[in-house]
Amino acid sequence: MNIAPNLSLSDVALEQPERVRIGVPRLLVALSALTLIGIGFGLYMALGFAKTDANQGEVQRIFYLHMPAFIGAFVAFACTTFGGFMYLRTRQTKWDSLALAGVEVGLALAAVNLVTGMIWARPIWNTWWTWDPRLTLEAIMMLTYAAYLVLRASIGNAQTRRRFAAVYGMLAIILVIMVILISRVKPDTIHPTVFGPSSQQARGTFELDASAGMSAALGVNMLVWAVLVPITLIWHRIRLNNLIERLNWLKARLAER
Amino acid sequence: MQTPFLRAVYGIALKDLQAELRSRELLSLMLIFALLSLLIFSFALELDRIAREESISGVLWVTVAFASIIGLNRSLTLEREQGSLDAMLIAPIQRAAIFVGKLVGNFLFALIVGALLIPIAALLYNLPALSLWLIGALVLGTLGLSSVGTLLATMTAQTRTRESLLPIVMLPLALPIVLTAVRATTGILSGQPSGDWLAWLQLLAFVDAVYFAACFVMFEFVVEA
Amino acid sequence: MATLAPSQTAQPALKPAAPLIALEGVTKTFDLLPVLRNLTLHIGRGDFWALLGANGSGKSTLLRLIAGLGQAEGGTIRVGGWQLPREAARVRAQLGLVSHKLLLYENLTARENLRFFSRLYNLRGGAAEARIEALLARVGLARRADDPVRTFSRGMAQRLSIARALLHNPAILLLDEPYSGLDQAAAALLDALLGEAHAEGRTILMVTHEIERAARLPSHVAILARGAIAFVCPREAIPDAAWLAARYAEVTS
Numbered sequence: 001m002n003i004a005p006n007l008s009l010s011d012v013a014l015e016q017p018e019r020v021r022i023g024v025p026r027l028l029v030a031l032s033a034l035t036l037i038g039i040g041f042g043l044y045m046a047l048g049f050a051k052t053d054a055n056q057g058e059v060q061r062i063f064y065l066h067m068p069a070f071i072g073a074f075v076a077f078a079c080t081t082f083g084g085f086m087y088l089r090t091r092q093t094k095w096d097s098l099a100l101a102g103v104e105v106g107l108a109l110a111a112v113n114l115v116t117g118m119i120w121a122r123p124i125w126n127t128w129w130t131w132d133p134r135l136t137l138e139a140i141m142m143l144t145y146a147a148y149l150v151l152r153a154s155i156g157n158a159q160t161r162r163r164f165a166a167v168y169g170m171l172a173i174i175l176v177i178m179v180i181l182i183s184r185v186k187p188d189t190i191h192p193t194v195f196g197p198s199s200q201q202a203r204g205t206f207e208l209d210a211s212a213g214m215s216a217a218l219g220v221n222m223l224v225w226a227v228l229v230p231i232t233l234i235w236h237r238i239r240l241n242n243l244i245e246r247l248n249w250l251k252a253r254l255a256e257r
Numbered sequence: 258m259q260t261p262f263l264r265a266v267y268g269i270a271l272k273d274l275q276a277e278l279r280s281r282e283l284l285s286l287m288l289i290f291a292l293l294s295l296l297i298f299s300f301a302l303e304l305d306r307i308a309r310e311e312s313i314s315g316v317l318w319v320t321v322a323f324a325s326i327i328g329l330n331r332s333l334t335l336e337r338e339q340g341s342l343d344a345m346l347i348a349p350i351q352r353a354a355i356f357v358g359k360l361v362g363n364f365l366f367a368l369i370v371g372a373l374l375i376p377i378a379a380l381l382y383n384l385p386a387l388s389l390w391l392i393g394a395l396v397l398g399t400l401g402l403s404s405v406g407t408l409l410a411t412m413t414a415q416t417r418t419r420e421s422l423l424p425i426v427m428l429p430l431a432l433p434i435v436l437t438a439v440r441a442t443t444g445i446l447s448g449q450p451s452g453d454w455l456a457w458l459q460l461l462a463f464v465d466a467v468y469f470a471a472c473f474v475m476f477e478f479v480v481e482a
Numbered sequence: 483m484a485t486l487a488p489s490q491t492a493q494p495a496l497k498p499a500a501p502l503i504a505l506e507g508v509t510k511t512f513d514l515l516p517v518l519r520n521l522t523l524h525i526g527r528g529d530f531w532a533l534l535g536a537n538g539s540g541k542s543t544l545l546r547l548i549a550g551l552g553q554a555e556g557g558t559i560r561v562g563g564w565q566l567p568r569e570a571a572r573v574r575a576q577l578g579l580v581s582h583k584l585l586l587y588e589n590l591t592a593r594e595n596l597r598f599f600s601r602l603y604n605l606r607g608g609a610a611e612a613r614i615e616a617l618l619a620r621v622g623l624a625r626r627a628d629d630p631v632r633t634f635s636r637g638m639a640q641r642l643s644i645a646r647a648l649l650h651n652p653a654i655l656l657l658d659e660p661y662s663g664l665d666q667a668a669a670a671l672l673d674a675l676l677g678e679a680h681a682e683g684r685t686i687l688m689v690t691h692e693i694e695r696a697a698r699l700p701s702h703v704a705i706l707a708r709g710a711i712a713f714v715c716p717r718e719a720i721p722d723a724a725w726l727a728a729r730y731a732e733v734t735s
Contacts (some may be wrong), residue, residue, distance in 0.1 A: 088478055136432075144429035151426050154418040158513050159553075164412050165476050169432055171405070178433050182460055237459055252514035259571060260604035268601030276589035281632060337685070340583030344646070347549050347604040349574040481553070 022243070028235055038224040045220045051212035060206055062120045064217050068225035069113040070138075075175075076106030076230045077145065078175040082171040084166030089214035093245065094238070096162040100152070100238035101167050103145050105230055110142050112225075124204040140179060144172045262357075265350035269358025273332070277366070283331050287324040287370045294320040295378060309382050312444035317371075317378060318398065318435050325367040325402050326427060329410040330420045332363055337414045342480070352477035355461045357408060363410075364403040372393045394458060398438035401465040405430050408472040414478045434468075437461040500655065501526040502562055502685050503548060509556035510543055517543050519709035520557070525702075530676070530686040532696035535706035536734055541689040542582065544706065545658050548578050548687065561654065575603065578652035580660045584643050584709050588632035592642050594647055595631060603650035617645040622671065636663035644675060655679055657688040660694065673699065693730055697723040707734045 053060035073248035083099030086092075117138070118128045119234050129135065155161040194203040208214045277283055298316045302308070336342040345355050372395065380383060406427055413422040437460045444454025454469075489602075501524035510518040517540040525531055535541045546552045547559055550570030559566040561573045579585070586595050593614060600610045618624045621641040631639055640663055647655060662670055676699060680686055690696055697702050697720050706714035712733040720726050 140429055140432050145353060147426045147429055151412075151416070151422065154416045154422055156417060156513070160415065163478055163481070164416075165480050167408075167412070168426065170475065171408075174467060175430050175433065178464055178467060182433060182437070185460065186456070249514055255515075259575075260602060264604060265602060268598055270510060271601075272590065272598040275594055276587055282589070296520055335587075335589075339588060340581055340585050341580060341587055343583070344579075344585035344599070345602065346551060347574055347579050348599070349571065349604070406690055428590070442500065448710045 010254040021033055024239070028232075031228075031232050031235065035224070035228040038220075038228050042221040042224040045213070045217040050214045050217035051209070053206055053214075054187060056124060056204065056206060059120055059123050061118045064221045065219070065225065066113055067111045068117040068121065068222045069116065071222065071226035072230045073106045073109035073113060073141075075226055076081070076102045076109060076234065077141075077173060077176065078102070079234060080106065080145075080148075080169045084169035087166045093162070094242075096165065097164060097238045097245075098234065101234040103148050103169070104130075104237055105233040107142060107145050108233070109230065110138065110145075110223070114142070116137055118203075133179075133186070137176070137179045137183060141172075141176050144175055148172060167232075177217070260348070260350045260354075262354050264349075265354035266358045266361065269345070269355060271472065273359070273362030274365070276335075276476055277362070283328045283366055285330045285367060287332060287366060288373065290327055291320050291324045291370050291374050292377070293482075294323065295374070295381060298380060303330040303412055311380060311443065311447075313382050313384065314439050314446055317374065317442065318439050320374065321371045321395075322369065322402055322428070322431055323424075324370050325363070325399065325406055326393065326424050328366045328370075328415075329363055329406040329427075330423050332359065332366075333407075333410040333414040342411075342414075346480060352480055353473055355480065356411075356473060356476035359411070360403055360407045364400055365408050366425035367403055368396060371399055384446060388445060390451070390458075391442065394438055394445060394461070395439045397458065397461045397465055398434060398475065401434035401438075401461065401468055402431055404436075404469045404472050408476055408479060411476070415479075430468075433464045434461065437464060495649045501525055501697060502529075503687065504560045505544075505548075505557065507552045508544075508547065508559060510540070510547065510554045511568055512551070516709055517722050518547075518554070519580060521710045522557075523704065523711050525687060527685055528683050529702055530680040530700040531688065531702045531704060532700040533689045533704050533706055534691065534693065534696055535689075535728055537691070537733075540707045541706055542658050545581075545656050545687065545689050546577075549656055550574065552606055552631075573577035573654075575650065576653040578647035578650070578655045579641055580647045580655070580657040582662060584631075584639050585640060585646065586631050586643060590629045592618060592634075593627045594645060595602075595642065599646050601647050605650060613649065613651075617648060620675070621645045622668075624648075635734060637665050637668045639670055640664055641671070644672065648675075648679070653684060654682055654684045655688075657686070657690075660688065661690065661692060679734055691729045694723045697726045705730055705733050 010198070042064070046061050050061065050064070052058060080099045080102035083095045083097075083102060087095035087099065117135070122128055148165065152161055152165050155164060180218055192202045208218065295316065298320070302312060302316075336345075342355075346352075372392075375391065376394070406423075409427045409430070410423055412424065413419060416422055437457045441454045441457035441461060444457065503523070503525040505521055505523045508518050508521045509516065523544075526715070533544070535539055545555055545644070546728075547566070548561060550561075550567045550573070553567055556642070562576065564570070564572045566573070587598070590598065596614045596617065597610075600614060605613065615624070618627050621644060623638060623642055626638065631642065634642065641733070642661070644660065647657075657677075660672060664672060675697075676686065676688070680701070686700070688700065697717075701717055703713075703715050703717065703720065703726065704711050707713075713729055
């Protein structure tokens with residue numbers, strides 16, 4: 001017979017979040033500044049440097065933002081899948097933070113892609129929206145990742161939430177890839193394809209003219225919107241998430257006292 | 258020491274069928290919903306003959322998708338209610354066997370509802386005669402819906418919002434299934450040559466295979482406690 | 483009862499580890515709130531332990547961890563020398579669980595339920611049928627064997643649940659409040675069943691809040707308080723239930 005001494009909290013190995021720096025890392029500050037400058041420069045390239053498209057006129061310039069934003073969204077969603085995969089393998093919370101950040105940033109960039117597309121479609125296709133395979137893909141992609149957020153919100157237990165989110169994140173990317181495949185196999189789309197052959201019905205097709213600075217404008221904006229913006233935003237979002245987790249942990253400890 | 262995969266699958270599927278044979282709970286829920294849905298659509302769309310032929314396959318598949326969501330919800334809630342999912346988890350069987358076992362039951366129920374729905378729709382909407390291809394499309398479509406559905410329903414049965422969450426997470430993922438199934442069914446029903454719609458059926462089979470493989474592999478992550 | 487004794491054919495997959503169930507420094511949290519803290523517990527082969535504790539003290543969580551139904555954040559859990567939950571597949575066939583949920587299908591009859599679980603545990607043929615009949619008779623459900631479980635009273639369902647846990651002849655029995663909802667006769671039957679199971683050499687861990695029973699039935703008593711084992715004592719050292727109740731009040735206050 002023995003009575004164990006009362007345990008104090010200091011004996012307890014809690015799931016303590018890794019140490020979080022409260023200040024903003026220097027590299028992140030620099031990256032943020034670079035991204036902001038990049039956005040400005042990209043806008044100059046798109047609005048000023050590139051020559052006006054002969055057929056569509058000024059409205060074609062929206063393409064320099066439209067397509068890179070989609071690629072950026074895809075990059076962010078790919079981060080979600082990768083983060084989920086790594087979470088299931090290692091069970092480290094940081095990978096789940098990456099997955100969550102990927103979804104939110106991806107949704108924001110997909111919204112940029114959507115809005116710019118609609119603004120372009122109004123004069124060119126004479127409608128804001130049409131049920132075209134490419135546009136359907138965009139809508140279904142945004143809804144799927146919105147469902148991802150709803151799923152997360154409805155699970156109380158943190159470990160379960162991360163696990164389910166990881167699984168759903170992988171199913172979501174499978175869905176996106178499959179819808180892209182289907183729309184390529186069965187291309188009854190009116191959406192122009194700037195790279196590769198456009199479908200027969202495509203309306204509003206244009207050529208990128210390198211000598212008119214169009215390729216350069218696209219390249220710069222691609223670097224900004226598909227690389228710099230997602231990375232910077234995801235980093236900020238992960239940092240925010242770390243701070244929230246740290247705060248929750250501190251609250252839990254306080255409640256124990 | 259593990260129970261062979263197929264024996265576990267057989268046991269779980271048989272259990273679901275026995276329970277359903279006794280209670281007829283799932284099938285009656287699904288069937289009544291499906292009939293109501295057909296009826297509502299026929300009033301809501303005020304279909305003339307031409308419009309009917311073009312939209313009937315959409316009506317059919319939307320109805321089948323929602324009916325299977327109802328069935329999936331009930332099937333997995335039953336497992337959670339008395340904790341019997343835990344009983345399967347502590348048994349010496351592979352996690353994937355639980356997935357396939359539950360899938361068999363859910364698939365059969367969805368297939369039965371679809372198979373009963375088609376002749377009824379044929380009567381109501383004056384459709385052309387049935388074909389074997391139609392059955393093929395039905396089998397492939399319900400198989401795909403049940404695959405993602407079984408995984409997702411197992412997941413949502415463990416959440417706070419439970420039943421209401423399944424359609425939200427499942428319908429986006431069901432899109433490629435419904436899309437290809439609708440295109441194939443439209444082609445079959447309007448009597449087009451098979452060259453026009455066979456590709457859609459092949460795409461559907463491809464989507465099924467991808468989803469089944471993904472869910473089969475990932476199921477173990479949605480049942481660990 | 484001869485038919486319920488461990489059969490000769492069942493080869494235990496458990497290693498001859500010294501404590502059959504060994505928990506070392508186990509920590510489990512739910513959303514950062516600790517439920518188990520640095521918990522250590524060793525249960526020898528053939529022992530019958532009762533685990534007492536207040537509601538929400540983590541008793542059920544502990545039982546689920548030993549059943550391989552959860553993952554601890556820290557520490558190690560070994561059952562029969564195998565580490566959980568990584569190597570849980572090796573011990574599952576040797577675990578029987580009676581949870582506070584029934585783990586039964588209400589739309590199936592008693593016999594169909596047991597047949598389903600016999601398939602999951604790969605019991606086959608006449609031997610499986612004979613065992614099902616023997617268990618149904620033992621828990622007093624032979625006459626109701628073909629009625630759906632949803633027509634059963636709580637006590638009857640609980641008895642069937644115990645038959646389910648014993649079906650595959652497990653070396654380890656985990657019981658979570660098995661007496662809840664049982665009437666006098668059924669409780670006496672369960673007392674007898676647990677006594678038999680103990681005599682047959684099964685290792686038993688029973689979570690309960692009944693101090694009187696804990697002082698009488700098992701070979702060891704442990705008390706869980708503030709997420710750790712706060713008191714351990716062999717039954718011989720317990721003079722009576724009142725004494726145990728006093729110790730319980732002491733460590734849980």
